[in-house]
Amino acid sequence: MSEERLHAFEARIAGGELIEAGDWMPDEYRRQCLRLIVTHANSELMGALPEREWIPRAPGLQRKLSVLSKVQDEIGHAQMIYRVAEDLGRPMGVTRELMLDELIAGKAKFHNVFSYPAPTWADVGVIAWLVDGAALETQGALLKTSYAPYARILRRICAEEAIHLKHGEDIVLTLAAGTRAQRDMLQGALTRWWQPLLHFFGPPDEQSPNSERTFRWRIRLMTNEQLRQAFLRKYVPKVKALGLLIPDPELRQDPATGDWLYGDPDWNEFWRIVKGGGAKTEDRLRLRRMTRDEQSWVREAIAGPTSAA
Amino acid sequence: MPIGHELTGEGRAAFGEYLLLMADDELVLGHRDSEWCAFAPLIEEDVAFASIAQDEISHAALFYELIESLRGLSRDQLAFGRPDTEMRNVTLVEQENSDWAFTVVRHYLYDLADDLRTEQLLHSGEPLLRSIAERIRREERYHLEHGAMWLHRLAHGGAEARRRTQHAVDRVLLGCRGIFHPLAWEQVLVKEGLLPDRPSRLLPTFLSRAGAVLLENGLQMPQMAAVAAGPCGRVGHHGPELGRLLETMGEVWRTDPVANW
Numbered sequence: 001m002s003e004e005r006l007h008a009f010e011a012r013i014a015g016g017e018l019i020e021a022g023d024w025m026p027d028e029y030r031r032q033c034l035r036l037i038v039t040h041a042n043s044e045l046m047g048a049l050p051e052r053e054w055i056p057r058a059p060g061l062q063r064k065l066s067v068l069s070k071v072q073d074e075i076g077h078a079q080m081i082y083r084v085a086e087d088l089g090r091p092m093g094v095t096r097e098l099m100l101d102e103l104i105a106g107k108a109k110f111h112n113v114f115s116y117p118a119p120t121w122a123d124v125g126v127i128a129w130l131v132d133g134a135a136l137e138t139q140g141a142l143l144k145t146s147y148a149p150y151a152r153i154l155r156r157i158c159a160e161e162a163i164h165l166k167h168g169e170d171i172v173l174t175l176a177a178g179t180r181a182q183r184d185m186l187q188g189a190l191t192r193w194w195q196p197l198l199h200f201f202g203p204p205d206e207q208s209p210n211s212e213r214t215f216r217w218r219i220r221l222m223t224n225e226q227l228r229q230a231f232l233r234k235y236v237p238k239v240k241a242l243g244l245l246i247p248d249p250e251l252r253q254d255p256a257t258g259d260w261l262y263g264d265p266d267w268n269e270f271w272r273i274v275k276g277g278g279a280k281t282e283d284r285l286r287l288r289r290m291t292r293d294e295q296s297w298v299r300e301a302i303a304g305p306t307s308a309a
Numbered sequence: 310m311p312i313g314h315e316l317t318g319e320g321r322a323a324f325g326e327y328l329l330l331m332a333d334d335e336l337v338l339g340h341r342d343s344e345w346c347a348f349a350p351l352i353e354e355d356v357a358f359a360s361i362a363q364d365e366i367s368h369a370a371l372f373y374e375l376i377e378s379l380r381g382l383s384r385d386q387l388a389f390g391r392p393d394t395e396m397r398n399v400t401l402v403e404q405e406n407s408d409w410a411f412t413v414v415r416h417y418l419y420d421l422a423d424d425l426r427t428e429q430l431l432h433s434g435e436p437l438l439r440s441i442a443e444r445i446r447r448e449e450r451y452h453l454e455h456g457a458m459w460l461h462r463l464a465h466g467g468a469e470a471r472r473r474t475q476h477a478v479d480r481v482l483l484g485c486r487g488i489f490h491p492l493a494w495e496q497v498l499v500k501e502g503l504l505p506d507r508p509s510r511l512l513p514t515f516l517s518r519a520g521a522v523l524l525e526n527g528l529q530m531p532q533m534a535a536v537a538a539g540p541c542g543r544v545g546h547h548g549p550e551l552g553r554l555l556e557t558m559g560e561v562w563r564t565d566p567v568a569n570w
Contacts, residue, residue, distance in 0.1 A: 052347045059562035059570035072359035295350035301466025
C-alpha cells in the first residue's frame with residue numbers, strides 16, 4: 001500500500017505536478033521540505049539583525065527609510081515562511097512558537113552568512129547588494145520547487161528581494177563614486193564579505209549532504225556549485241567594473257566553460273560556522289533570547305482569557 | 310510660488326519654528342519606533358512598528374523640506390546636523406523605549422495629540438501645509454487604530470499588563486503637556502493666517518479626549534497639577550537621552566557632512 005502511494009507520489013512529481021499542504025507525501029519529503037523552509041525562515045529573521053544595527057545610524061533620511069523598509073521586508077518574509085512551515089509541519093506538531101524557541105536555543109539552523117559582524121556602513125550596501133544577490137540566485141532557483149505553497153510565497157519574496165538589490169547597489173555605487181574614505185570603507189566591506197559569499201551556496205557538490213532524492217523529488221533543482229557559478233558570472237564583472245579588488249588571487253574565468261575558478265575559500269571555516277561557531281552567532285542569539293524573555297508578559301497578556309482582539 | 314512668500318519676516322520665522330518642532334517630534338519618535346524593529350514582542354509588531362516608524366520619519370522629511378525652502382538648509386542638515394540644544398522636539402518622544410506598555414501608551418497618546426495638531430493644519434491659509442496635513446492624517450488613522458487596539462489589549466491583559474500600562478500612563482500624560490506648551494510666537498501664526506488658533510489652546514481638548522479613552526479602558530487619569538513639568542524641549546532643554554540618540558543617528562553622516570551618502 002505505502003509502496004504504491006510512494007510510486008504514485010513520485011509519478012506526480014516526475015509529471016511536473018506540484019504538491020499541496022493537504023496532499024499525501026512521504027514523511028521523508030515532508031522532513032526535507034520542512035528543513036529547507038525552516039532554515040529559510042530562520043535566516044530571514046536572523047538576517048535582519050546585522051542590517052538592523054544600522055537603522056539608527058543610516059546617513060540621511062532617505063537611507064534611514066530604505067534600510068528600515070528592507071529590514072521590515074526581511075522580517076515580513078520570515079513571518080510568511082513560518083506560516084508555510086507551520087502548515088507543512090502540523091502533522092509533526094511544529095508550531096511557530098516551537099520553531100522560534102528552537103532558534104533562540106541555538107538548536108536550529110540559519111544561514112552561515114548571518115554569523116558575521118557588519119562593522120561599517122559599507123557592509124550594509126555589500127550585504128543588500130551581494131548577499132541579497134546570492135539569496136536571489138538560490139530563491140530564484142527554488143521558484144519551481146515541487147512544494148507549491150513554498151513556491152507561491154517565493155514569487156513574492158523574490159520580487160521584494162529584487163528591490164533590496166537595487167537599494168544595496170545604490171549604496172555601493174554612491175560609496176564607489178565618493179571620497180577616498182568612502183571607497184576604502186567599501187573595499188574593506190567587500191574584502192570581509194567575499195569568503196562568506198562563496199560559502200553562502202554551501203560546500204562543493206561532492207561534500208554536500210543533499211541527497212539524490214532532494215533533486216529527484218524536485219525539492220531543490222540546482223546544486224550548490226551551479227548556484228555559485230550563476231552568482232559569480234553575474235557579479236564578478238559588476239564588482240570589477242567598480243574598480244574594486246576581489247580578494248582572491250586565483251580567481252579567473254575558464255574560457256571554455258565560462259565557469260569561475262576560485263581559490264579554496266577555507267571550507268573548514270564554513271563547517272565551523274555551520275556547527276554554531278560564527279563570530280556573532282551567540283551574541284545575536286543571546287539578544288533574541290533576552291528580548292523574548294523580557295517580553296513574555298506581553299504574549300501572556302494577549303493570550304489571556306480576558307483579552308479581546 | 311515659494312512657500313511663505315506673503316509672510317512678514319516675523320511670520321516666516323514663526324512658521325519655520327513651528328514646522329521645526331513638528332518635524333523634530335516626528336523624527337525623534339520615528340527613530341525610537343525603529344529601535345523596536347526585530348525586537349518587538351511579536352513578529353507582527355516588528356513589521357507594524359517598522360511601518361509606523363517609516364511613516365513618522367517620512368512626515369518629518371515633509372516638514373524639513375518646507376523648512377528647506379524657508380531657510381536654505383537641506384533636510385539632512387536639519388535632521389542630522391544640529392546639536393540637542395537646537396532640537397525642538399518635546400522631551401516625551403526622546404525618552405528611551407522602556408517596555409512595551411510605555412511604547413504603546415506613549416505612541417497612542419502622542420498620536421491623539423498629533424491628530425488635533427494636524428486637524429488644525431487642515432485650516433491653514435497655506436495650501437501646501439493643508440495638503441501635507443491631509444496626507445499625514447490618512448496614515449495616522451491606522452496608527453490610531455493600532456494604538457487603540459494595543460491599549461485595550463494591555464489594559465485587559467491581566468494584572469501585570471495592567472500595572473505596567475497604568476504606570477506608563479502616569480509617566481506619559483505628564484509628558485504630553487509639553488506638546489502644547491505655549492510659545493511666545495504662537496500668536497504670529499494666527500495673525501498671519503497660518504493657523505486658525507494658537508496650538509497651546511488644544512490642551513484642554515486633548516486632556517478630555519485622553520481622559521475618555523483611559524476611562525473606557527478602566528485606567529486612572531493621573532493628577533497633573535501635582536507634578537512639576539520636566540525640561541521643555543520646545544526651547545531646547547532636553548534630557549541626556551536626546552544627546553545619545555543624536556550621537557548615534559549622526560554617527561556616519563557626521564564623518565563627512567558634505568559627502569554624498
